[in-house]
Every structure is written in C-alpha cells, then in structure tokens.
Amino acid sequence: MKKMTMADIAKVAGVSKTTVSRYFNGGYVKEETRQKIEKIVKEYDYEPNVLAANLKANKTHTVGIVCPTLTSYASSRMMMNIDQFLKKHHYATIIINTNHDELDEIKSITKLTQLRVDGIILLATSITMAHRDIASKSSVPIVFMAQAYDDGVSVINNDYEAGYKIGEYIYSNGHKNVVYAGVSRKDVAVGVIRRQGVYDGLQNVHPHFLETDFSAEKTIDKLNDYLKNHTCPTAIICATDTIAMGCMKVLKDHGLRIPEDVSVTGFGGYWTSTVMSPALTTIKFHYAHAGQTAGQIILDMIEEKEVERATLIDFTFIEGESVRSI
Amino acid sequence: MKKMTMADIAKVAGVSKTTVSRYFNGGYVKEETRQKIEKIVKEYDYEPNVLAANLKANKTHTVGIVCPTLTSYASSRMMMNIDQFLKKHHYATIIINTNHDELDEIKSITKLTQLRVDGIILLATSITMAHRDIASKSSVPIVFMAQAYDDGVSVINNDYEAGYKIGEYIYSNGHKNVVYAGVSRKDVAVGVIRRQGVYDGLQNVHPHFLETDFSAEKTIDKLNDYLKNHTCPTAIICATDTIAMGCMKVLKDHGLRIPEDVSVTGFGGYWTSTVMSPALTTIKFHYAHAGQTAGQIILDMIEEKEVERATLIDFTFIEGESVRSI
Incomplete structure (x- = not known):
C-alpha cells in the first residue's frame, strides 16, 4: 500500500x-x-x-504583536507586559501597528509569518471574515486579545460584568437622565458587550446613546453637538477614560461642575485619573495580568501544549469623586 | 594591472x-x-x-524602529507619525521595544538587520560606545532620534531653547526658590541639554536639583522625601509632563494649591494637560513633524540621497494656569 x-x-x-x-x-x-x-x-x-x-525545527524565538494603535494606554500597557514576559522567557517581540485598519491587520499577520515568527498575538479591533480566514489557514499559532474569537484562542476583558457594575452604580445613585458615550458596534468587545453590560446594569433606565470613537477630540465635538439640542443629562457613562476626559473638558467649558451638575464615569483606570480633578470613577482592567496571560498562552501554543480557548481578564471598580447621589 | x-x-x-x-x-x-x-x-x-x-537589489520595503518604551506619550506620537508617513510611501514598519535597556538597543539593531529591514530609526535614550560601534559597522542606514549623534544622522528636539524658554518664564515671574525635577545625565538630551537650557534661562536663580526618572511613581516618592527636609519651593520646573503630574499629585496631597502656593511647569504638551486642573504651563514639541522628518530622512538614506546630519525639531510654548507671578 x-x-x-x-x-x-x-x-x-x-x-x-x-x-x-x-x-x-x-x-x-x-x-x-x-x-x-x-x-x-x-x-x-x-x-x-x-x-x-x-x-518543530527552525524556531526563531520571536513573537509578533499586531496592534491597532500605539497611543492607547490600554494597548501599550498590555504590550509592555507581553514584551517583558516574553523577554524573561528568552523570546524577542516585534510589533506592527495597523492604525485601526482591518486590512492592515490581515497584511501584518502575513508579514509576520514571512518574518518567520513562532507565534502571533493580535490586539484586534474586530473579527471579520478575513480574520477568520487567515487565522484558520495560519501555520503560526495566533492568540486574539481584547475580542472574543469563537473559532480560536482569545484573552478578553470581562467587559459585560465591568459594564454591568458601572451601570448598576449609576442606577443605584438615582440617575434617570443618562447618556452613554460609546463606540461603534464593529468593536464587539467595547461597542456591543461592554455597552450591553452598562444597559443591563441600568435596569429600567434607558440611556441616550452618543456614538463617538476612541479619541477625546471626536468626543468633544459630539458632546458639544448633543448639548445644543438636548437637556443636560445628570450622568454620562463613558466607554473609556479618554472619552471621559473629553466629556469633562466640554462640561467644564460649559461652566458645569463635576459631579454637582453632571456625574461622569470611565473605563480604563489610567493613572492620570488619580491626578485629574475630580478623580474619575472608573473600572481598571488588569492589563499586566492580561499581557502575562497572553504571553504564557502563546508560549504554550508554540510548545504545542493544551490551552484554554477563552480567558477572561478581571477588573477592579475604582470609586473616585466624579459621581454624586441624587 | x-x-x-x-x-x-x-x-x-x-x-x-x-x-x-x-x-x-x-x-x-x-x-x-x-x-x-x-x-x-x-x-x-x-x-x-x-x-x-x-x-541596491533585495529591498524589503521595511523600516525598523527601536524604541525605549511603549507607554511614553512622546515616543508613541513620534512612532505613529513615522509609521503613517512610511505607509504612505509604501513601506512597512516593525517596532522593537527595549524597556530602557541599552544592551537591548544594540541587540535590536542586530535583530532588525537579520530581519533584513532597509533602514532603522532608533529612539535613543543615550548614545554609548556600543551604539557608536554598531552604527559605524551597520550595513543598514540608521537615523538617531531624540539624542544627537555627532558621527551620524539625527533628528532632535530643540531641548536647549525649550529649556531656556521655561527657565526664563519662571525667572520673569519672580520665583527665587525653585526646584528642577529632572532625569539622569545619561540621557544627554533631557538630562543635560534641556536642564542646561532651564538653568541658563533662570539667570542668577540656582534651582535645587531633584533627580527622578520618567515615571510619575518615582517622582511622587522623590518629592515626598524632599518636602520632609526642605522648605517648600515656590516653583517646580519638571523635565516632562508626566513628572509634572506626579508633582501635582504630591502637592495636592499636601493640601497645597497650584499655582497659589506652588507653580508647576512641564515639557511635552500632552493633551491631558488641557483637561487637567489647573491647565499645565508646558512646552509642546512638534512630534508629528519629528516623525515625518525622521521618516523622510530614512527614505532618503535608503535611496542613497544626501541628508542633513542633524535636524532640530521646534516647539511651542503653552501658557496654562499653573504658574503665578510673585
């Protein structure tokens, strides 16, 4: 035969x-x-x-990271921790930035494969058909971070519970006129799951949705527009700390006090929040743990060990001074 | 013959x-x-x-960037702009982070050369003998950013003039008891040249030097220690905005008001300064221009054109509300 x-x-x-x-x-x-x-x-x-x-032969002891931006606090912290973890395990890391361009994410995976990395960690903004296609064909193991990937291995923030916690907190502080400043549904983790958590936590309060992106600049424009045509809400729940900082700037420019006139919350727990005045009530995801976990998983995959398909990263609720009870 | x-x-x-x-x-x-x-x-x-x-043959149309950290606002902005500029010119960028480790900077240049990049941009923290050695032997063109490299090509912030401007501003506002919170002399650009500019701008006022690093955490410890044994200064000039944020936190924790009790200045012009309260008086280096300039220079070097040996990047003075006249 x-x-x-x-x-x-x-x-x-x-x-x-x-x-x-x-x-x-x-x-x-x-x-x-x-x-x-x-x-x-x-x-x-x-x-x-x-x-x-x-x-098995011809390992380069190099892991590639594909990231959507270099200027986000969350991505930077995660990448620093991945990098430090992998260095300790004698692996080098090379990073490709995609500028939030999905097509570039796909091209970057190909590029890293050509550079013969042993594994890839993708900080994804969304998971499209093209992602599924390249991931299923890839000869190099891939870990998806920040977005759940049902057909592969992912490390994700516990966005639903974190959102629920913030929604419930605003609800229990008696707010009825609430704005949720969030991002597009294309980003499933932040735009769908985190938002759903917030909405569910708010119980019977239905927030007005203000769509922005991850930048303070766009948030500032959007909130200025909103305030022209609407009564001012008593609370603004923001999908990130950066969005919260944009909102706080607009409110201050309008002569509104935080939290006396408007309460504001964020997600992120970036350290600048502690120097901000008032200190922002927010959610701190455990970025160091997320980075180390992704690092360990990609090493396990490279060494052909069994790995969990989805790992949820926990968070801490940080009560600042930016919310008042009404 | x-x-x-x-x-x-x-x-x-x-x-x-x-x-x-x-x-x-x-x-x-x-x-x-x-x-x-x-x-x-x-x-x-x-x-x-x-x-x-x-x-000339065998170009990969890839430029490597070696950077000391992923979590610095200044480095991230410069890298984003290098990356965007190079993408427009059909070049890919790959980034290696060195975690402020000089030996790693050298190893990363070797690694990028092995990956067959066409050029390297090094965001240097200092320029040692090892840097000079590898740069002189490198078959791949290298642009040094942030630190002047007299034997090669560099793109540097105009640290002396920027420092002088801040020193002169604090002097002209009548401050006599001044602390300069800066970094080690190993970083020539920030630790030597920027500091010298500040000291010269302060004329006959001799500041007390408080040595910290680029982190808010260390600054907080150092300033807390300092305040235990010294009278509180009327002004603290900080070598970066992050150092300034650390100082502002300590001052607030001590119940001191900015600028009524203590004036504070930074360098950087990070946008968070505008949401901070009070708005920080600082220097904004033109990071976008710096990134584009470095991108253009490395392309010119790859294409074997003549380039300037040293390009100075300009700055804008931003007057916030964190300094009072006494």
Whole structure:
C-alpha cells in the first residue's frame, strides 16, 4: 500500500493541509475536525514523525504583536507586559501597528509569518471574515486579545460584568437622565458587550446613546453637538477614560461642575485619573495580568501544549469623586 | 594591472569595508574619511557599478524602529507619525521595544538587520560606545532620534531653547526658590541639554536639583522625601509632563494649591494637560513633524540621497494656569 501523506489525510478529511499540520502540531483545530482527522490517522495508521520534526525545527524565538494603535494606554500597557514576559522567557517581540485598519491587520499577520515568527498575538479591533480566514489557514499559532474569537484562542476583558457594575452604580445613585458615550458596534468587545453590560446594569433606565470613537477630540465635538439640542443629562457613562476626559473638558467649558451638575464615569483606570480633578470613577482592567496571560498562552501554543480557548481578564471598580447621589 | 576591489580600497584607506560600502551607497561617512576614499577611487580609477547594483537589489520595503518604551506619550506620537508617513510611501514598519535597556538597543539593531529591514530609526535614550560601534559597522542606514549623534544622522528636539524658554518664564515671574525635577545625565538630551537650557534661562536663580526618572511613581516618592527636609519651593520646573503630574499629585496631597502656593511647569504638551486642573504651563514639541522628518530622512538614506546630519525639531510654548507671578 502506498504511504499516506499529509495531503491525502487533508483530502480524505475534507480540510486544508494546514489544518492537518496544525492538528499534528497541537495548534487549535475544531473539535469536530479533530475527531475526523484522528479517525483517518488511526484508520490508515499514519506516522507523522518526520513532518512534526521538520515543523518543530527552525524556531526563531520571536513573537509578533499586531496592534491597532500605539497611543492607547490600554494597548501599550498590555504590550509592555507581553514584551517583558516574553523577554524573561528568552523570546524577542516585534510589533506592527495597523492604525485601526482591518486590512492592515490581515497584511501584518502575513508579514509576520514571512518574518518567520513562532507565534502571533493580535490586539484586534474586530473579527471579520478575513480574520477568520487567515487565522484558520495560519501555520503560526495566533492568540486574539481584547475580542472574543469563537473559532480560536482569545484573552478578553470581562467587559459585560465591568459594564454591568458601572451601570448598576449609576442606577443605584438615582440617575434617570443618562447618556452613554460609546463606540461603534464593529468593536464587539467595547461597542456591543461592554455597552450591553452598562444597559443591563441600568435596569429600567434607558440611556441616550452618543456614538463617538476612541479619541477625546471626536468626543468633544459630539458632546458639544448633543448639548445644543438636548437637556443636560445628570450622568454620562463613558466607554473609556479618554472619552471621559473629553466629556469633562466640554462640561467644564460649559461652566458645569463635576459631579454637582453632571456625574461622569470611565473605563480604563489610567493613572492620570488619580491626578485629574475630580478623580474619575472608573473600572481598571488588569492589563499586566492580561499581557502575562497572553504571553504564557502563546508560549504554550508554540510548545504545542493544551490551552484554554477563552480567558477572561478581571477588573477592579475604582470609586473616585466624579459621581454624586441624587 | 589587477582590478581594484572594495576590500583593497578599504585597506589602502585604513577603514572598514562597510565604510567603503556606505561611501558608495550615499550613507554617512566622516568628511575626512570621505576625502581619503575619494582620492583613492580617483587614483585607481575604481568602478563601483556592479557593487552598487548588488547592494541596491533585495529591498524589503521595511523600516525598523527601536524604541525605549511603549507607554511614553512622546515616543508613541513620534512612532505613529513615522509609521503613517512610511505607509504612505509604501513601506512597512516593525517596532522593537527595549524597556530602557541599552544592551537591548544594540541587540535590536542586530535583530532588525537579520530581519533584513532597509533602514532603522532608533529612539535613543543615550548614545554609548556600543551604539557608536554598531552604527559605524551597520550595513543598514540608521537615523538617531531624540539624542544627537555627532558621527551620524539625527533628528532632535530643540531641548536647549525649550529649556531656556521655561527657565526664563519662571525667572520673569519672580520665583527665587525653585526646584528642577529632572532625569539622569545619561540621557544627554533631557538630562543635560534641556536642564542646561532651564538653568541658563533662570539667570542668577540656582534651582535645587531633584533627580527622578520618567515615571510619575518615582517622582511622587522623590518629592515626598524632599518636602520632609526642605522648605517648600515656590516653583517646580519638571523635565516632562508626566513628572509634572506626579508633582501635582504630591502637592495636592499636601493640601497645597497650584499655582497659589506652588507653580508647576512641564515639557511635552500632552493633551491631558488641557483637561487637567489647573491647565499645565508646558512646552509642546512638534512630534508629528519629528516623525515625518525622521521618516523622510530614512527614505532618503535608503535611496542613497544626501541628508542633513542633524535636524532640530521646534516647539511651542503653552501658557496654562499653573504658574503665578510673585
């Protein structure tokens, strides 16, 4: 009988050759597919030793990080922690910035693969069909950060619980006229899940949604416009600390006091909040832990160990002086 | 007569082969060396066409950036602008973070060269013998940012004039008991030149030097210690906005008002200053211009064009509400 090749197994299983390669290298493969390949391997008594040895060789001890921006506090903290963790484990890190360009995220994964990194950590802004496509074909293990990826491995903030905590806090402080300053639904973690947490925590209070982006500049424009045509809310829940800083600037420019006239909250727990006046009530995600966790997971994947598919990163509620009870 | 090789020219000129290669590729070579090589080339009627053509081939259209940290506002802004500029010119950028580790800066240059980048931009914290050594041997053009490099090409902030402006402003507002919260002399740009500018601007006022690093955390510890054993100054000039934020926190914790009790200034012009209360009087370096300039220079060097050896980046003085006249 002719010796079975990896291509043959792929053909029989109806999957790609790289999926079979990932199967043998301990990379992530859907449970259903895994069982299918396993069955064929047993049936044909396939011996993958040579292949596995080839693929194991030629490690560069380098991990690539793809990030949407270099100027976000959250991304920077996570990357610093990934980098420090990997350095301790004798891995180098190279970073590619995508400027919030989805197409660039895909191109960057290809570029890092060409540079022969051993693994990739993607700080994703959204997960599109193109992401799924490249992730399923990638010969290099990928960890998704910040956005849940149901077909692979991800490290994500506990956005729903964090949002719920803030929503509940504003509700329990008696606010009824609430604005939620958030981002587009394309960012599932912040635009959908964090927002849903806030809305659920607010119980029967329905906030007005003010759509902005992650910049203070756009937030300033949007809130100025809003205040022209609406009564001033008693509380503004902001999807990030940067958005909160933009709102606080507008409120101050309008001669409104925080929290006497308007309460403001953020998400992030950036240290500048502590020097801000008043101190911002916010949520601090555990960025150091997130970075170390992603670092450990990508090393485990490179070393072909079993990993959790989704790891939730916890948070701390920080009560500042920017919310009053009414 | 035997045909002259590049190695022969190097031998006759008493320089390395890479220096000769850089001479032919328009890279930076000391004027004295340049003249020496030129003379030999003329004398032996050397024809470098084949060599130049070989070196021109195999471009990867990738520029590497080596940076000391990912969480500094100034570095992040400069890198974002380098990256955007290079993308527009169809170059990819890959970034390596060194965590303020000088040895890592050297290793990162080697790593980027192995990854076959066409050029390197180094956001340097200091320029050591090891930097000079690797820069002189590098086959890849290097632009130094933030620190002047007398043997090569650099893009630097006009730290002396910026420092002088702040020193003069504090002096003209009548302050006599002044603290300068700055960083170590190892960072020549900030620790020596910016500081000298401040001291010269202060005329006959001699500030007390409080040595900290670039973190708010260390500044907070240092200033708390200082206030235990010294009378409170009427003004604190801080070497960065982050240091200023640390100082403002300590002053607030001591129940001191800014600027009524103590005046505070920074350097940086980070946007958070505008939301801070009171708004910080500071210097804004033109980071976007710095990034674009470095991008243009490295492209010119890759394309073997003539470049300026040192480009000074200008600044804007921002008058906030954190200084009072006494």
